[in-house]
Amino acid sequence: MGIMWLLGGNDSQKRRVIEKCDQEDGQLITECYCQNGHSILSDKGVFDGHPGLTLKLKNGKQEGYLSISPFIGDCRREFINFERIPGNVVELCCPVCSEPFPIYNECSCGAHLVALFTSPKTQFSHCVGLCQRIGCLHSELISERDLRLFSRQDYF
Numbered sequence: 001m002g003i004m005w006l007l008g009g010n011d012s013q014k015r016r017v018i019e020k021c022d023q024e025d026g027q028l029i030t031e032c033y034c035q036n037g038h039s040i041l042s043d044k045g046v047f048d049g050h051p052g053l054t055l056k057l058k059n060g061k062q063e064g065y066l067s068i069s070p071f072i073g074d075c076r077r078e079f080i081n082f083e084r085i086p087g088n089v090v091e092l093c094c095p096v097c098s099e100p101f102p103i104y105n106e107c108s109c110g111a112h113l114v115a116l117f118t119s120p121k122t123q124f125s126h127c128v129g130l131c132q133r134i135g136c137l138h139s140e141l142i143s144e145r146d147l148r149l150f151s152r153q154d155y156f
Helices: 144-152
Strands: 004-007 015-018 041-047 050-058 063-068 077-080 091-093 103-106 112-117 127-131
Touching: 041 063, 041 077, 050 077, 103 127
Parallel strands: none
Antiparallel strands: 004 015, 041 050, 050 063, 050 091, 063 077, 103 112, 112 127
């Protein structure tokens, strides 16, 4: 079970741990790509029989991988050769070409929300989002619909 942080109020520094995280209606990501068209679905992590989304993680001290559940809203993840430190901001890159994923928006935690594309074409209308901060409320896959909804409400 992942630990997630929730910022309270308008940019206040109050935080509380969210210990439960559920899948939203079982929405499954069956295709996911970097901006160069490389598939990031991989058997490095398997969740309920489905390949996970594998990302390369980088920070000033280490490089490794993260495999996350392909179900929207599911917090399950596996860190591979990377020390997980909640609160740290990491660069999320394609595991094939090592290019950083493009920024979709600023997250409410102050880090960036990156776009993972659900089509080989780089279209922000066909993407899911993921926060760069380990343990953030949005360090789970956020659906295309919710990305647009949160942006319109100035949540990000």
